[in-house]
Amino acid sequence: MDRVKEISKFLVIPRDIVILSHRNPDGDAIGSSTALKLFLEKSGHTARIIFPSDFPDIYSFLPKTDDIIIYDFEKEKVEKIIDKTEVIFFLDFSGLDRIDKIGEFVLSSNALKIHIDHHIDPEPIADHVLWDTKASSTSELVFDFINLLNGAKDIDEEVAIALMTGIITDTGSFKYSTTSKTFLTASKLMEYNIDLNALQNKIYNSLTxxxxxxxxxxxxxxxxxxxxxxxxxxxxxxxxxxxxxxxxxxxxxxxxxxxxxxxxxxxxxxxxxxxxxxxxxxxxxxxxxxxxxxxxxxxxxxxxxxxxxxxxxxxxxxxxxxxxxxxxx
The missing domain is CATH 3.10.310.30 (Diaminopimelate Epimerase; Chain A, domain 1)
Incomplete structure (x- = not known):
């Protein structure tokens, strides 16, 4: 990512921030978004997560999911929030079509835009981009982003669980899309006392x-x-x-x-x-x-x-x- 110092300088004072992810959010979208929200709030920012549509109840164990705003349910509220926000993060999608009509509000926003993603062919929709198709997940890249901002001190068990959820779900429990860096990231997250067995049970053994x-x-x-x-x-x-x-x-x-x-x-x-x-x-x-x-x-x-x-x-x-x-x- 270019101009990390510029982003750090902009985030020195508390900002009003929106975190956007794609329609039909999956474990990586939800995990990366909640982890980033937790991290930003520790630095004094106001951070809101907005999804175009609702998310599976299986991920409701993650922190801050009760605060997620769903565009399908609160359209006017979303429009007002985006109109006033100072920073917009795009997580886990490569183009504005993946956030449906929210994309129209984003295009007219003067907010600083930061794009973190691992999908192929990202559109030029942001001022700053952290993009790597070799990454296992956007959650892995959010971990990188936090460290680029020297924010490792603000990672705690909740942030680590959210990021690990994204990595686990996007790799099918480390069966595909993995590199040595993926396992190194997972190893570092395990240092925050994650009960991996309990987490896997919440994700995969909670069927009705x-x-x-x-x-x-x-x-x-x-x-x-x-x-x-x-x-x-x-x-x-x-x-x-x-x-x-x-x-x-x-x-x-x-x-x-x-x-x-x-x-x-x-x-x-x-x-x-x-x-x-x-x-x-x-x-x-x-x-x-x-x-x-x-x-x-x-x-x-x-x-x-x-x-x-x-x-x-x-x-x-x-x-x-x-x-x-x-x-x-």
């Missing part, structure tokens, strides 16, 4: 009965394996959403079950929403689902984890995904 039954239904009735192309898919219909009362976060991680099959190298979760079809893509090895999402589904992400959406019928999206598979080999 409904969620577990949904997984069973998806694997038994909605899974299709395409062995000739080492591919698998799961789809969910509007009726499934009604039958299982599917809420935000209920389908998180569902696509990863397909990659547990030995010969499956690319996996898709395709869900029928009220007005659009959403697709989550995962892969093993050299298959770039980021390219597939960008070219075919108005999306993006990482090489082995991406997503997108299209305005189409479920059947046509299923056919489109299958039609792409021969070109991968």
């Amino acid at each position: 009965e409904k969620q577990l039954r949904l997984i069973g239904h998806a694997l038994d009735n909605r899974m299709e394996i395409i062995p000739e192309y080492h591919a698998g898919l799961i789809y969910l219909t509007k009726q499934d959403y009604k039958d299982f009362d599917i809420q935000r976060g209920d389908t998180e991680g569902l696509v990863n079950y397909l990659l547990m099959i030995k010969n499956v190298k690319i996996a898709a979760l395709i869900t029928e929403q009220p007005t659009i079809i959403k697709i989550s893509l995962r892969s093993k090895g050299d298959i770039s689902v980021q390219e597939i999402a960008r070219k075919n589904f108005n999306g993006g992400g990482h090489k082995n984890a991406a997503g997108g959406h299209v305005y189409a019928k479920l059947e046509s999206v299923l056919k489109r995904f299958k039609s792409i598979l021969p070109s991968l080999y």
